[in-house]
Amino acid sequence: MTRPTxxxxxxxxxxxxxxxxxxLRTAVLAWLxxxxxxxxxxxxxxxxxxxxxxxxxxxxxTDLAAIGVTWDDQPQWQSRQHxxxxxxxxxxxxxxxxxxCYCSRRDILSAPRAPHAPEGAYPGTCRELTDSERAAxxxxxxxxxxxxxxDTGEYTVTDLVHGSYTGVVDDFVLRxxxxxxxxxxxxxxxxxxxxxxxxxRGDDLLSSSPRQAxxxxxxxxxxxxxxxxxxxxNAEGKRLAKRDGAVTLAELGVSPAFALITExxxxxxxxxxxxxxxxxxxxxxxxxxxxxxx
Ligand code: GLU
Numbered sequence: 001m002t003r004p005t006x007x008x009x010x011x012x013x014x015x016x017x018x019x020x021x022x023x024l025r026t027a028v029l030a031w032l033x034x035x036x037x038x039x040x041x042x043x044x045x046x047x048x049x050x051x052x053x054x055x056x057x058x059x060x061x062t063d064l065a066a067i068g069v070t071w072d073d074q075p076q077w078q079s080r081q082h083x084x085x086x087x088x089x090x091x092x093x094x095x096x097x098x099x100x101c102y103c104s105r106r107d108i109l110s111a112p113r114a115p116h117a118p119e120g121a122y123p124g125t126c127r128e129l130t131d132s133e134r135a136a137x138x139x140x141x142x143x144x145x146x147x148x149x150x151d152t153g154e155y156t157v158t159d160l161v162h163g164s165y166t167g168v169v170d171d172f173v174l175r176x177x178x179x180x181x182x183x184x185x186x187x188x189x190x191x192x193x194x195x196x197x198x199x200x201r202g203d204d205l206l207s208s209s210p211r212q213a214x215x216x217x218x219x220x221x222x223x224x225x226x227x228x229x230x231x232x233x234n235a236e237g238k239r240l241a242k243r244d245g246a247v248t249l250a251e252l253g254v255s256p257a258f259a260l261i262t263e264x265x266x267x268x269x270x271x272x273x274x275x276x277x278x279x280x281x282x283x284x285x286x287x288x289x290x291x292x293x294x
Pocket of ligand 1: 201
């Protein structure tokens, strides 16, 4: 496979559990989107939350390689990238684009919401605290999260599967109260600093993409191309889970799992090279893949 000159796609698993067939299918699709456009492909372990799950991450990487997903360079581990997240926060803070937030989840859910604001969107409670109000909150002992001071309520991204998609941008969290960089910040910083210009992932993350694209713009990063692909669901239409039966590579075997993935895509192929030759993003099945484990 020729090494591309610029641009890259990526797969970014969180090491919370072994990958199931749906995660593997998404990884295969991300690889196909990248390789079919001459891009590189990067692997990133999103272990900010799951730093102790080193063995799970290693198994995920082994499974991805076994199914035929290849990546360039060494996998990146988010837990080793704190300096770049701190630098991005420092930049935003220096421009007055951050503020401390003392709200608990319960505070946020019970606060009055603007009409049409989606549940869970931050209502802005701590946005305009005075110095003395902030000092009083600090006395309370709860370490503050750091939020983005967004100057818009929505943002539009272009998605290869969903077209033009407009979604909510609230004052989302950049750094959690426990000091851990938030997912939305880490993803944006890592993608940009790794030269990733194509983001292919499950469509459960479509609604996060306006926040991420807006933040990328604020940080002066170029917008990636997005493709949010349909998830795999169980017979009840719910997101596939371990309890649904045989879903991991260890349970299914590599060849049967690969065959299931290619059949679900409608491009029966013996290996990734054949699959790449058949891949046509315009023919990607638009609906979730209903998977009924045996
Ligand atoms: N780590 C996230 C997950 O496993 C994916 C993040 C992303 O692709 O942006 O769901």
